[in-house]
Amino acid sequence: MYSDADAAALYDLLNPWNPDTYRGDAFHHHLVMAAGSVLDVGCGTGSMLTYAREHGHRGRLVGLDPDRAALDRARRRTDIDWIEATAAESDTRTEGGFELAVMTGHAFQVLVTDEDLRASLQAIHAALAPGGRFVFETRHPQARAWLDWIPANAADVVDAADRPLRTWHDVESVDAGVVSFVETTADPDGTVLRVDRARLRFLDVAPLNGFLADAGFTVEAQYGDWQRGPITPTSREIVTVARR
Template identity: 65%
Template sequence: MFSDADVAALYDLLNPWNPDRRSEDRFYFPLVMSSESVLDVGCGTGAMLKLARERGHRGRLVGLDPDRAALDRARRRTDVEWVEGTAADARRGADFELATMTGHAFQNLLTDDELRTSLTAIHGALRPGGRFAFETRHPQVRAWEEWTPANPNDVVDLVDGAGRAVRYWHDVDAVVGDVVAIRGTVAKPDGAVLRVLRESLRFLDVATLNAFLVEAGFEIQAQYGDWDRGQITDDSREIITIACRM
């Protein structure tokens, strides 16, 4: 068996939160540490908020995620508030200074209605002048074409928390419009499959993304094409956005 709890633990191994070593974490962490109240939408196992508390954040930290197994892992730290729910469940009038959506979680918002509902909720959870920081992969580089076991950089071998040697890789099942359906396979080193994880991701271009943000009442404060805050160019892999509640 490879349980939901095992999947949550594997996520932490594959995506260690470390602003001292990872450029994407280094981008977000100062924003979190300088904000007195933070809502992390799609917080997963809560690594970012837990580290913020460990490093001295004294304000309100709230993690929101629909994955119960991930939240069970997050709730091992009790001085952060953990809420089970989707982005659309963000509480109106909560008066947060900052909302974040890291790890490309924004791409899990697949339909126009889901985007509108989620952005409206996040907007409503922020105080006037509050900021929403998130990233989405730029569709122009077609990142999904690299998600294949034929790409050695997409195959990860590791030992999980239970001491099991496992291998993890992706396959793309379908590309329909701007939505890509993928499979993540957890297997033994000999290829025997332990668990298959399915996910769909939406790839929005800059103009489409910004139209949704403006419609929800946000003003685009800044957008970057890389984690060093470079401008968006024809070969940028990311659309990193800081939007402000009007």
């Protein structure tokens, strides 16, 4: 079997944080470095905040995630506060007053139900100082990114323990903007080691902005790519900067 700790380590290999290489990482990194206090909602293994600290950030950095195995990796860095909690719990666990809150890696899309989305946005709003900003990205539903989540696009990797692995995805359903899918981790011969199921919500611009307004946010800017281009009929991303 492939443990939660193994999976967290594999995530770091498959999703390295590198603003010099990835435009999305650079977009967030510049905002983080310019803010005196940052709340990373859905921080996972903590790569973004760790990178910021390593590159000179001296302010308050707090990472929030309900995944204990991921936080175990994040906590190797002891000069950052790591909190095991969901987004909806952030207002009672972080003490608030942040200049910036972020959700990277399309983590915003794990907020599947209206109830969870509203509670999470309200909590993030409460965690920000007046005038603070919430920055996140979500895949634009018009691009139908899930069409590429097929076994034919399997990835062959070698994990941190020097084990060759193959990972792939299978979409189970697409219903009212919610995509349910399976991620499989296996030996190269196909022997299954781990199966994880997940759901992601794909919101279009208008309903997304409605949820933000209901939570008290004002949309400051929205982009269709990481170069701050406008949202167009071919955009694959909705990159949002919202202000409390």
